[in-house]
Amino acid sequence: MARIAFIVDKDFEDSEFRVPYEEVKKAGHEAVIVGLEAGKPLKGKKGQETVSADTRVQDVRAADFDALVIPGGYSPDHLRMDIHMVGFVRDFFKADKPIAAICHAPWMFVEADIADGRTVTSFPSIKTDLINAGARWVDRQVVEDGNLITSRKPDDLEAFCAALLRQVAQGIAPRLGSPRAPEAASDQLPSIH
Numbered sequence: 138m139a140r141i142a143f144i145v146d147k148d149f150e151d152s153e154f155r156v157p158y159e160e161v162k163k164a165g166h167e168a169v170i171v172g173l174e175a176g177k178p179l180k181g182k183k184g185q186e187t188v189s190a191d192t193r194v195q196d197v198r199a200a201d202f203d204a205l206v207i208p209g210g211y212s213p214d215h216l217r218m219d220i221h222m223v224g225f226v227r228d229f230f231k232a233d234k235p236i237a238a239i240c241h242a243p244w245m246f247v248e249a250d251i252a253d254g255r256t257v258t259s260f261p262s263i264k265t266d267l268i269n270a271g272a273r274w275v276d277r278q279v280v281e282d283g284n285l286i287t288s289r290k291p292d293d294l295e296a297f298c299a300a301l302l303r304q305v306a307q308g309i310a311p312r313l314g315s316p317r318a319p320e321a322a323s324d325q326l327p328s329i330h
Contacts, residue, residue, distance in 0.1 A: 142204070143158060147211075154186060156291075170190045194221045199225060204304065210240065213238075235304040238287050246285070252270040258277050258288060273313075286301055
């Protein structure tokens with residue numbers, strides 16, 4: 138059983154929290170909601186979900202967990218303003234643990250200075266931010282570049298969750314661009330910018 142952190146603040150994308158959270162639990166893992174304040178109700182941007190953080194970020198370390206999930210919506214924009222949350226994400230990266238970020242969540246990669254040289258996807262509106270941070274942006278359902286797992290939107294959740302659970306069970310994916318990297322999981326050539 139793995140212990141998986143979900144970092145969440147208000148206005149998260151409801152399904153991008155709920156679907157991975159339930160899939161993690163269904164797979165027999167422990168899901169822990171980490172926020173800026175423990176116990177504070179956090180409402181999803183569509184109003185379908187209200188959750189409370191199990192713990193605040195200052196009270197945990199990346200070493201306490203096996204993987205990290207960052208739902209999208211406006212939540213990552215709030216979270217990236219907190220130095221403790223940014224450090225928490227960076228520590229997962231340094232420890233080479235899976236970090237799964239969907240939609241607007243790769244904004245945390247920019248803030249944590251971990252996007253440089255990595256291949257990622259995201260909601261298209263933050264593509265330029267990722268490119269300016271040194272990432273290679275592609276338009277795919279899911280991208281696994283080492284320990285970074287990224288997807289674009291709620292429609293990608295099935296592939297996103299499968300990649301997360303695979304990395305938790307089998308270890309991180311090879312780095313893209315390395316000699317051991319697998320072929321792209323797409324019938325189309327990715328758009329590269």
